Amino acid sequence: xxxxxxxxxxxxxxxxxxxxQLAHGEHATTVALAGNPNVGKTSVFNALTGLRQHTGNWPxxxxxxxxxxxxxxxxxxxxxxxxxxxxxxxxxxxxxxARDFICFGRPEVTVVVxxxxxxxxxxxxxxxxxxxxxxxxxxxxxxxxxxxxxxxVDLDGLAAELGVPVVGTVxxxxxxxxxxxxxxxxxASGRLVPKPRMVEYSxxxxxxxxxxxxxxxxxxxxxxxxxxxxxRLLEGDRTILPRAVAxxxxxxxxxxxxxxx
Amino acid sequence: MTLWDAQVGESVRVTGLAATGSGRRRFLDLxxxxxxxxxxxxxxxxxxxxxxxxxxxxxxxxxxxxxxxLIER
Numbered sequence: 001x002x003x004x005x006x007x008x009x010x011x012x013x014x015x016x017x018x019x020x021q022l023a024h025g026e027h028a029t030t031v032a033l034a035g036n037p038n039v040g041k042t043s044v045f046n047a048l049t050g051l052r053q054h055t056g057n058w059p060x061x062x063x064x065x066x067x068x069x070x071x072x073x074x075x076x077x078x079x080x081x082x083x084x085x086x087x088x089x090x091x092x093x094x095x096x097x098a099r100d101f102i103c104f105g106r107p108e109v110t111v112v113v114x115x116x117x118x119x120x121x122x123x124x125x126x127x128x129x130x131x132x133x134x135x136x137x138x139x140x141x142x143x144x145x146x147x148x149x150x151x152x153v154d155l156d157g158l159a160a161e162l163g164v165p166v167v168g169t170v171x172x173x174x175x176x177x178x179x180x181x182x183x184x185x186x187x188a189s190g191r192l193v194p195k196p197r198m199v200e201y202s203x204x205x206x207x208x209x210x211x212x213x214x215x216x217x218x219x220x221x222x223x224x225x226x227x228x229x230x231x232r233l234l235e236g237d238r239t240i241l242p243r244a245v246a247x248x249x250x251x252x253x254x255x256x257x258x259x260x261x
Numbered sequence: 262m263t264l265w266d267a268q269v270g271e272s273v274r275v276t277g278l279a280a281t282g283s284g285r286r287r288f289l290d291l292x293x294x295x296x297x298x299x300x301x302x303x304x305x306x307x308x309x310x311x312x313x314x315x316x317x318x319x320x321x322x323x324x325x326x327x328x329x330x331l332i333e334r
Binding site for chain 1: 316
């Protein structure tokens with residue numbers, strides 16, 4: 001594996017993330033953008049990053065990868081536009097890319113973009129993401145289309161139910177983007193700590209999760225939430241445990257900034 | 262009966278899934294959850310796949326998959 005560069009974005013592994021001008025040793029805050037297909041995720045990405053973008057492919061995959069950057073309140077943010085997926089079950093190359101980035105790319109903040117006109121469908125991904133990371137923001141996009149369909153979204157109510165910050169946007173018209181940037185900054189800096197409400201499964205599943213969690217935690221440490229790994233194992237996903245263990249070893253072998261020692 | 266038996270224009274309700282494991286999970290992720298109302302939107306020229314309206318999105322399923330979704334009219 002190539003040595004990580006001194007500057008730039010450690011998660012995307014390139015020296016300067018999409019035009020982010022960084023001083024030596026400085027690193028941009030990584031933001032992952034996730035969402036179902038056709039929710040205007042790319043509009044949100046464009047509204048956030050403007051023309052500071054790079055496109056390419058994910059290593060070894062024919063899945064498009066777009067990254068960009070923006071500056072806000074004196075900080076640099078590197079945004080990764082993940083492929084549109086309905087879930088993080090890793091059943092397709094796109095889902096695997098999205099899941100792996102949220103799990104192993106260690107973004108400081110993950111924004112799940114949801115379609116205001118089909119919240120019921122879209123919140124599945126938000127809840128799945130909350131099981132992996134608590135640094136989560138839900139961006140309710142397409143509020144203009146919702147209005148046209150006479151749908152009103154109670155953003156405060158949604159935030160209270162989910163336990164994570166929620167922002168409403170019309171990305172095509174750049175509405176709400178500044179508020180989204182503020183929220184990203186607040187969550188990244190730790191001034192705002194989301195407390196996502198977890199899905200509680202049936203008694204039998206919870207009992208088995210409780211049994212597995214300590215054993216998984218002893219293998220993966222805090223590299224990944226043990227509860228999430230336990231749920232994947234119960235679903236029959238055989239790929240996740242070896243990957244999680246390898247990831248935990250990687251983290252322990254090289255603590256993030258290489259130059260401080 | 263299964264979703265494959267439903268005709269274009271019909272609205273039906275999911276009662277269960279015949280799939281297990283990750284296949285079942287996939288259906289659930291796509292919104293085919295027991296209790297969900299599904300509208301049959303259109304059939305492709307060769308009859309397979311068929312497009313369904315599920316919780317605000319249009320999803321096309323092949324016959325082999327649609328036969329795993331149990332429904333009632």
